[in-house]
Amino acid sequence: MKVLQVITGLAAGGAEQQLRLLLRHLPDHHRCEVAVLTEPGTVAAGIRADGTPVHHLAMRGNRDPAAVPRLTGLIRRGGYDLVHTHLYRACLYGRLAARLAGVRAIVATEHSLLDGRIEGRPTTPAVRALYLAAERLGSTTVAVSAEVEGRLAAWGVPPHRLHLLPNGIDAARHTRPTASRAALRQTLRAELGLPQQAHVVGGVGRLVPGKRFQVLVDALALLTARRAAREPWLLLVGDGPERAALQRRARLAGVGHRTVLTGERDDVPDLLTAMDVLAAPSTRETFGLAVLEGLAAGLPVRYTCCPALAALPPEAAPGALRLPSDAAAYADALGPPPGRRPAALPQPPAVHHYAIARVAAELGALYDRLATT
Template sequence: MRILHIVTGLASGGAERQLHLLLRHLPAHQQCEVLALTNPGTVAAALRADGITVHHLGMRGNRDLGALPRLARLVRAGRYDIVHTHLYRAGLYGRLAARLAGVRAVVATEHSLHAGVIEGRPVTRGVKGLYLAAERLGTTTVAVSRQVAQTLHAWGVPQARVELIPNGIDAARYHHPPADRAGTRARLRAELGLPQDGWVIGGIGRLVPGKRFAVLLEALAGLDGAARLVLIGEGPERAALERRADELGVRDRLVLTGERDDVPDLLTALDVLAAPSTEETFGLGVLEGLAAGLPVRHSACPALDELPPGAAPQARRIPSEAAAYTAALRDLRDLRHLCRPDGLGADPLPRPAAVGHYDIVRVAADLGALYDRLVRA
């Protein structure tokens, strides 16, 4: 079975990293290739390192209609059994190109969809109309959470066309034996210029307004000078965050790592994961923090909302306000110092049930079964 995944870009965002992870765990008989409409970033390099063919269409913008016939020709030449699109622009162009090329099974995953927001942008009447027109060209739309599925239904997408398959995490990659973890933690703290015995807060995700990382900068300003903030990711909000850090007087306590493909290792350098976003459709970063054994303070995580309360006892939901994060982070720091007066990093917390529920092996098996059903049909 030949499958082409079409994605808007391959920078190191949540949807892009999720695609990479899925391709590592799909059944062996499902041979996948990836096409990026634009911006083949670090995830493209990682996919190629895994032996996966990556195409780059070189699309110049949302209205580059000349890209459509090129895309259709590539799909037709590849003789794919399934085309699977990811993210809004890829969903528009990819589903139409797949139909023009004669592909009968066309899947799209909705990674970031709310009632009035898609991928961090407001949903206008035109955006919604285009989305629904493209959706009708597909076979199945995959929702990564019940929240996304409910939004699709509210927009008028029939329930029979929606499949709920959540995001997943490679739980095994976040487990470090104690000696290895201590060494990795020390090495990465030195690399990032972090004090070995300091209190380090972390955030994961694209540097975009919806992630609300400025809340963490304001919280950092309310903590003592030994605290540091590490933001793992890249995006258009980088310069604005740097300016805000300057205004708050905490620029020298902020570390921006840029795009990284070693997130499981980077998490060993942290003491707590903070996620102030209020517009999550899944909450992948929260689960990554839990898998790494970190306490987590977050403001939205549909993935946890769909599980019993005891599935992640080390995660606590708090308002997306600087004062709330300052208080919560200070309490965690004081507890850490009470447990470890020497100031050294605490041992990782036990892995909660939520991590096992969203293990990528289970999620990829569900997606593979969907592909098999579509091809048989």
């Protein structure tokens, strides 16, 4: 079966990394290619390096009707059996182009639908109406969590067109022998300018207001004032429009020299080894993939919202602690433990529950079912 994955952009982000992970684990009889509408960043380079072709549609802005015939032509020439779209703009353009090209098996994954917002844009009546009109052109809409599934149903997407399939995580990528993990940690800390003995608080995600990384900057300032034996540092992995504001906030709080922003990176599993604890102060998430990645890497995790964990019993993630999203609460929970730095925690049941192999196998079965109906 030949499948075209259509996505809005391929800069580093949760949906983009999830697509790359799925491409690595889908059953072999699904031969995939990728079409990216705009911004083919580090994830596009990674997908190509993995051996999957990536087509760049060179879309100009949110409204570029010329992208529809370009994408339609690509689908016709490629002879794809199924088209799978990801993210709002790609879902609009991709479903329409697939229909115009004569493809009837069309899947869309809804990665980022929150109350009142979809991928950062307000869900106005016009946005919702356009979304629902495009949804009817497809076959099935995949929701990455029960919360997303419920919101889509409330919008009016018929239940028989919805399929709940959570994001997946590759636990093996986060599993390293103790010695190699220690060596990688030492190398990365030297590369990033982090002292080898520092207590490093980490955050992973797009630098956008919704991630609330300013809470971690303020918590770092509070921790610094307590003068712990191991000085605290903050390592933020990701890029986005809030980068300059976060740097300015850190400088004004007197912790700019101990705040490291890596920018866009595609080696998150490696970078997690440089951290001592992962913090996720966002109050609104559709899944919470960064939290699971932290747990897979053997880190204690402090978080505010993670639907992936909310769906499981507390014993599924004993290393995770839920907190209110304020600086004082995070400062109290992020301080260095007394004595020597503890070893990596074992991967908890939550990580194995969301194993990418299982998720990819279920998605492949959905592809097979839709392509034969």
